[in-house]
Amino acid sequence: MAETTARPKNFLGVPVAKPKVAFIELSSCEGCQLQIVNNEATLLDFLSLVQVVNFREAMTEKSDDYDIAFVEGSVTRKDEAEKLRTVRNNARVLVALGSCACFGGVNQLKNRFDLDWVKREVYGNSFIDTDKAQPLEDFVHVDLRIYGCPIKKEEVEKIVTNLVIGREVHHPRYPVCMECKANENICLYDLGEPCLGPITRAGCDSWCPNNRAGCWGCRGPADDANMVQMRKIMTEQGFSDETLIDRLECFGGFKACVDNIRKGQLK
Amino acid sequence: MLFRTLKKKDLPRLYDRLSDGNRIVGPTVKGAEKDGKAIYAFEEISDFNNIHLDYTSTKIPAKKFFMPFRETMASFRMKGKEWDKMVSFNMNSPLVFFGMHACDVNALNKLDKVLLGSHYPMPYYAAKRKNMFIVGIDCIPQPYCFCRSMGSDTALHGFDMFLTDLGDHYFVEILSDTAYNFLRQITNEEPAESDHARYMKVAAEKNRKFTAHVDTTDLTKILDMEFQADVWKKWGDQCLSCGTCANVCPTCYCYGVDESVGLDLSRAQKTKLLYSCNLIDFAEVAGGHNFRPESHTRLKYRYYHKHRGFVEAFEESLCVGCGRCGESCLAGITVPEVIASVRGEES
Amino acid sequence: MGNQIKFTDVMAGRQWRYFRKDDLGAFENTYTAEITAVHKLTAVENLFRIQIVNPEDRKNFTFQPGQFVILELPGIGEAPFSVSSSASRHGDLELCIRRVGSLTNYLFRLERGTHVGIRGPFGTSFPMEQMHGENILLIAGGLGLAPLRAPIAYVQENRNLFNNVDIIYGTKEPSQLLFTYQYDMWRADDVNLHIIVEKGDPSWKGPVGMTTRILEDIFTHRNSEYFRKTYAIVCGPPVMFKFVCNKLNERDIPMQKMFVSLERRMHCGMGKCCRCNVGSTYTCLKGPVFDYWSVMNLKEAI
Numbered sequence: 001m002a003e004t005t006a007r008p009k010n011f012l013g014v015p016v017a018k019p020k021v022a023f024i025e026l027s028s029c030e031g032c033q034l035q036i037v038n039n040e041a042t043l044l045d046f047l048s049l050v051q052v053v054n055f056r057e058a059m060t061e062k063s064d065d066y067d068i069a070f071v072e073g074s075v076t077r078k079d080e081a082e083k084l085r086t087v088r089n090n091a092r093v094l095v096a097l098g099s100c101a102c103f104g105g106v107n108q109l110k111n112r113f114d115l116d117w118v119k120r121e122v123y124g125n126s127f128i129d130t131d132k133a134q135p136l137e138d139f140v141h142v143d144l145r146i147y148g149c150p151i152k153k154e155e156v157e158k159i160v161t162n163l164v165i166g167r168e169v170h171h172p173r174y175p176v177c178m179e180c181k182a183n184e185n186i187c188l189y190d191l192g193e194p195c196l197g198p199i200t201r202a203g204c205d206s207w208c209p210n211n212r213a214g215c216w217g218c219r220g221p222a223d224d225a226n227m228v229q230m231r232k233i234m235t236e237q238g239f240s241d242e243t244l245i246d247r248l249e250c251f252g253g254f255k256a257c258v259d260n261i262r263k264g265q266l267k
Numbered sequence: 268m269l270f271r272t273l274k275k276k277d278l279p280r281l282y283d284r285l286s287d288g289n290r291i292v293g294p295t296v297k298g299a300e301k302d303g304k305a306i307y308a309f310e311e312i313s314d315f316n317n318i319h320l321d322y323t324s325t326k327i328p329a330k331k332f333f334m335p336f337r338e339t340m341a342s343f344r345m346k347g348k349e350w351d352k353m354v355s356f357n358m359n360s361p362l363v364f365f366g367m368h369a370c371d372v373n374a375l376n377k378l379d380k381v382l383l384g385s386h387y388p389m390p391y392y393a394a395k396r397k398n399m400f401i402v403g404i405d406c407i408p409q410p411y412c413f414c415r416s417m418g419s420d421t422a423l424h425g426f427d428m429f430l431t432d433l434g435d436h437y438f439v440e441i442l443s444d445t446a447y448n449f450l451r452q453i454t455n456e457e458p459a460e461s462d463h464a465r466y467m468k469v470a471a472e473k474n475r476k477f478t479a480h481v482d483t484t485d486l487t488k489i490l491d492m493e494f495q496a497d498v499w500k501k502w503g504d505q506c507l508s509c510g511t512c513a514n515v516c517p518t519c520y521c522y523g524v525d526e527s528v529g530l531d532l533s534r535a536q537k538t539k540l541l542y543s544c545n546l547i548d549f550a551e552v553a554g555g556h557n558f559r560p561e562s563h564t565r566l567k568y569r570y571y572h573k574h575r576g577f578v579e580a581f582e583e584s585l586c587v588g589c590g591r592c593g594e595s596c597l598a599g600i601t602v603p604e605v606i607a608s609v610r611g612e613e614s
Numbered sequence: 615m616g617n618q619i620k621f622t623d624v625m626a627g628r629q630w631r632y633f634r635k636d637d638l639g640a641f642e643n644t645y646t647a648e649i650t651a652v653h654k655l656t657a658v659e660n661l662f663r664i665q666i667v668n669p670e671d672r673k674n675f676t677f678q679p680g681q682f683v684i685l686e687l688p689g690i691g692e693a694p695f696s697v698s699s700s701a702s703r704h705g706d707l708e709l710c711i712r713r714v715g716s717l718t719n720y721l722f723r724l725e726r727g728t729h730v731g732i733r734g735p736f737g738t739s740f741p742m743e744q745m746h747g748e749n750i751l752l753i754a755g756g757l758g759l760a761p762l763r764a765p766i767a768y769v770q771e772n773r774n775l776f777n778n779v780d781i782i783y784g785t786k787e788p789s790q791l792l793f794t795y796q797y798d799m800w801r802a803d804d805v806n807l808h809i810i811v812e813k814g815d816p817s818w819k820g821p822v823g824m825t826t827r828i829l830e831d832i833f834t835h836r837n838s839e840y841f842r843k844t845y846a847i848v849c850g851p852p853v854m855f856k857f858v859c860n861k862l863n864e865r866d867i868p869m870q871k872m873f874v875s876l877e878r879r880m881h882c883g884m885g886k887c888c889r890c891n892v893g894s895t896y897t898c899l900k901g902p903v904f905d906y907w908s909v910m911n912l913k914e915a916i
Contacts, residue, residue, distance in 0.1 A: 014720070161530055398621060
């Protein structure tokens with residue numbers, strides 16, 4: 001995956017350096033990295049924008065000399081925490097890639113249970129070294145988050161383009177409903193399905209509702225998300241707190257909200 | 268205005284004439300709600316049988332054909348320190364809108380005032396509006412319809428022809444010579460006295476069916492007086508700040524502009540995205556100061572713009588009473604209830 | 615295809631011309647302009663000299679003091695900026711810009727010679743002609759000196775048409791003072807220049823406090839005849855012009871003779887996007903310059 005196509009060396013006359021980037025995974029399914037490589041139409045353009053020096057899923061060469069590190073996955077072991085600290089030291093910009101890196105992701109579901117029970121349940125008697133699943137920010141400073149499970153390829157390309165030309169990266173601050181309506185979807189609640197669209201940060205282009213599946217909140221809460229009203233709506237529509245909590249807990253982005261519900265503080 | 272009548276069995280022939288060389292858009296069934304009720308949408312139509320002229324209301328209004336949710340305003344070709352800008356209005360051929368209710372026609376008339384009739388008319392809208400042939404159709408008031416309160420239950424202009432169901436035939440109002448020429452191609456008749464009587468009876472029956480109302484008496488002044496009222500806070504607490512009301516509103520036209528750089532850095536694009544004044548960053552300026560940080564201030568602003576500011580500017584409100592916002596709001600915020608509460612008429 | 619409806623080309627026979635406000639060609643008419651110079655004013659503020667490239671367009675470009683333009687960087691964004699230069703310079707504009715967001719951060723990286731887009735001019739202006747023959751108070755806080763610089767230039771160029779002219783300018787610290795190189799010139803043009811900072815530094819010799827302190831000082835030396843024939847232009851943060859305008863009102867200067875410039879989020883500048891609305895008034899059309907009486911009547915203005 002070396003340099004491929006020629007590209008302008010500036011934007012509006014401002015020189016554009018070709019940053020060295022590394023893709024690094026901790027505990028994850030590597031699905032987010034797969035998202036990067038599976039859009040052939042724009043892959044070449046993407047690769048002309050950055051110089052990939054480390055991408056286990058797509059290349060054999062490896063280097064620790066990079067400017068931007070995209071880290072996928074959550075931290076579940078001591079050695080992963082160490083690896084993450086090293087990456088932090090090497091990288092100028094550390095990007096948390098996907099829900100696992102941002103919030104713990106699906107992995108953090110196990111944090112609800114007794115760790116020994118979890119290990120026995122999944123691995124039986126074979127030894128497995130695993131601890132709580134934690135987001136990157138519990139260990140190192142994270143410069144930028146790319147939300148989603150998995151991440152949305154188009155959004156990553158936009159973010160990386162902005163990173164490369166040195167333009168600030170802004171996430172949508174409104175909830176998924178905004179994009180869902182723009183996509184003219186039928187509201188999941190009209191179909192009798194629960195959906196966290198009203199409180200979840202947009203940017204995914206309402207990926208799940210476009211396919212008639214309710215939102216599970218993989219991108220975490222929108223700014224000023226109205227959790228109290230969301231809970232009322234779920235109740236009014238005939239869904240139990242358990243259904244709501246199941247969704248809120250799935251990716252870890254709504255941890256504070258779930259804690260509040262459990263403590264009886266969300267009214 | 269010219270009036271004719273058209274036998275119902277001849278309507279497919281009108282459709283055939285209109286679709287001969289033109290794209291057709293009309294109300295069609297998009298799905299069903301959990302209780303089995305049909306969900307309607309305006310879509311491009313390729314078969315007359317897919318048009319549901321007896322539709323109640325669509326979830327998403329007709330504005331998407333006049334003001335798409337996302338629209339490219341301009342694209343740029345970058346050349347070092349220089350660039351070329353290309354502008355397109357994104358409309359290349361006329362469109363026939365077959366079956367629009369009076370509220371939606373009136374919504375376009377209101378949009379015309381601000382988007383065409385004021386300083387800096389908007390060519391993106393004009394290109395679509397001027398190339399839309401509209402066939403209106405009468406309707407049956409639904410429980411959420413308060414168009415009569417807003418004076419939008421009948422359309423006086425803004426369409427090419429308007430059909431009213433008189434049983435076995437339609438009463439046809441003709442407003443444009445294009446409509447006249449189309450109608451001439453199929454059998455139609457001069458309305459008889461009995462048709463006039465029947466039309467008035469149908470209209471009277473329709474009026475009796477309205478159940479939702481909004482009292483607009485002195486509303487602009489009342490909104491000024493109640494600017495600090497606690498009731499806004501109550502609605503603000505309910506509001507999800509999700510923008511759904513604006514997206515399903517046939518008259519909301521607020522937008523944001525998003526510029527983006529192409530992956531190969533040789534292109535850039537300027538995109539218009541319909542926005543909503545309920546979204547958290549609607550009034551936030553560079554540097555982070557937010558003029559409306561709380562959801563109730565944003566919700567209140569929405570009502571001020573629609574029921575006060577627009578009235579001040581154009582002598583009419585920016586609401587046609589279609590009730591879509593209330594129907595789509597998961598938090599159950601409806602215009603009749605909000606306005607009644609501001610008037611102190613809370614039930 | 616015998617029934618094809620005739621397509622209407624809404625731009626047929628039209629030209630992209632800004633100054634015909636009621637023409638479809640005014641919308642999205644962008645002048646290509648070139649950054650001819652970048653003058654560093656403070657750590658976070660630069661003065662950008664921006665010239666419309668086409669000489670004919672540059673000559674025909676006219677604006678009034680207080681009006682704003684929208685500056686566009688393709689792919690980066692666009693934002694409104696009040697013009698900081700003399701209106702007599704037409705389409706050879708100076709924009710005093712603070713580095714504060716995504717667009718301005720990128721703008722500060724551009725070199726001389728780069729092309730940018732300019733739309734406008736938009737909005738209302740300070741009614742300078744109405745002020746002829748009167749005293750004038752030009753009051754600015756912080757970055758408020760940027761919109762004030764166009765009326766200052768007008769006063770300099772037409773000094774004979776005004777009586778007493780005072781510029782009162784305050785910032786938080788001396789290092790934030792803008793256009794320091796022009797102060798002597800303003801004074802030489804018989805303008806009383808009063809500068810105050812909220813917090814001095816070791817080298818600061820001038821007064822310390824709020825702009826209202828200066829007002830109190832100079833008002834003790836002015837008689838009622840002065841106040842009867844005085845206009846004020848106040849630019850700065852809302853909290854500042856509220857205090858200042860109240861001070862002026864205490865001296866019976868009518869609110870309709872005080873003018874302020876409001877800042878809001880803006881996308882179109884043409885009364886379409888609604889982002890700048892105050893209450894339900896478009897800042898871009900009815901503003902940014904309002905008399906203080908109008909501001910008092912706007913909901914959520916201050």
